[in-house]
Amino acid sequence: MLLIFTLYLISAQVGCEEDVKVTGYEGGSVIINYKYNPQKYNNHTKYFCKINxxxxxxxxxxTEEKWDLKGKFFAVDEIPAGVYSVLIRNLSQEDGGNYRxxxxxxxxxxxxxxxxxxNGLYYGKSFSQTTHPGDVVTFSCxxxxxxxxDMKSVYKVTSQSIFAIIFTYSxxxxxxxxxxxxxxxxxxxxMSISNVxxxxxxxxxxxxxxxxxxxxxxxxxxxLQVTAPGSSSAIIITVYVGVALLLIAGFTLIFYKxxxxxxKDASTPADRGNPVNREGAYSAYYEKIQDTQATTVYVSAQKPKTHPISPNLSGRTATSSS
Known part of the structure; x- marks a missing residue:
């Protein structure tokens, strides 16, 4: 079917000797097909210009078409078929005119x-859709x-081609x-795509x-973007966990400091910030302990004092008075 459609495009394509009138709609796009002899002009540079x-x-x-798909103009050269296709997107009134x-x-x-x-108030809708392998995607216009x-068609655009994936008159x-x-x-x-x-x-x-x-x-x-299930969510969760761990580590370090x-401040409140005074206090404390010990030893070493017996009591026996 794709081969038949390609041959149809080539046979229906207006030749180079004719001029064409193309109708587009504001906000929409148009695809202009130019047919040439692929054996004669396969290596020739193709061009597209606006007549002013x-x-x-x-x-x-x-010669090699590698335009950005996000741009307003995009072109591909189908050399085997001899068709040069130009895509003009997001049409406005200023885009009207003569081209070559x-x-x-x-x-x-x-x-x-x-x-x-x-004027095309209801046309030119552009949207993105994300799905997963195996899902069903729908697309309408x-x-x-x-x-x-006219033939109703859905096209897919790649960096190397613009081709109809499905089309019908019915x-x-x-x-x-x-x-x-x-x-x-x-x-x-x-249009729907099953088992994406x-x-x-x-x-x-x-x-x-x-x-x-x-x-x-x-x-x-x-x-259309097709991603593996959970791939994006897993990345987001990993980022959130990493940020949370960094925050916890930062707060823990701050609280520890x-x-x-x-x-440290509560251990020596009286002498906080003055190590010289602390050393002096320790020295005085130890000197006081040494003085106390010396005095104690000195007192213990003295000979006990004895009181002499009175002379008048010497050699006499105490008697009771009558």
Missing amino acids: ERNCKNIFSQ CGVEDQNEKPLNVELDVE TYPEGHEN DKENKDRYVLHVSSRDNVIN TVDDGGLYLCGVLKNKPSYVSIFSEMQ LWSTKA
């Missing part, structure tokens, strides 16, 4: 494009009146894990393919 009076202001010119696309060869006539940007008979289409539903009553395109894998992540575009002339009008974008300072 008599000059063509170059937007970009390159081609290869750097004087003998090759470029493709002139007239871009008309219409609303298209304006006048596109009932109300429903199934392709592998993709299902496309079209509500003609509500002008709504719904990590490789499904990327930029998706929802729109319609105009056959004559050949271009794509985009009405909505989805940036405060406690040690108070304990």
Whole structure:
């Protein structure tokens, strides 16, 4: 189906000798396809410029397309198919005007494009969605009146290609894990992807393919990110735990320093901050102890005193008076 669609794009692509009129919607996007001979111009530089009076202001010119997908302009060169695709995003009234696309060869006539940007209050919705492997993802967009008979498509954009992953002219289409539903009553395109894998992540575009002339009008974008379950939450929890441990360690160190300072101050309140006075007090204390010990030894060493007996009592016997 993808090969048939690619061949359809090439066969329906307006040749370089014709000019095209492209209709886009404010806030939406457009994809302009330029067909060239891949055998003759596979190594030639392709360019895209906006015509201003008599000059063509170059937007970009390159051989290998490696533009930022987040930018307003993005281009890829499908060399095997010979199709150079230019994506213009987030359209505004200022983007309207005349453009030129081609290869750097004087003998090759470029493709002139007239871009008309219409009011699109309900278009140009862009959102991001995060899911996990095995889940089901849905993506939808609303298209304006006048596109009932156009091909409804959902595209995926990579750094090397812009390709339709599923498309239909009818109300429903199934392709592998993709299902496309079209509500003609509500002008709504719904696409779902079942059993999502990590490789499904990327930029998706929802729109319609105009056959004559050949271009794509985009009405909505989805940036899909597929992550393993719990990977982001585990990282967040690890960060929170690390911060908590650092805070606990910091508070513990502060309390320890405060406690040690108070304990040191409380041990010698009278002599706090004066080591000289403390040494003097210790010396006086030990001298006092030594003096006391010396005095005690001296008193103990003295000979006991004796009182002499009175002479008049010597050799006499006491008698009681009559």
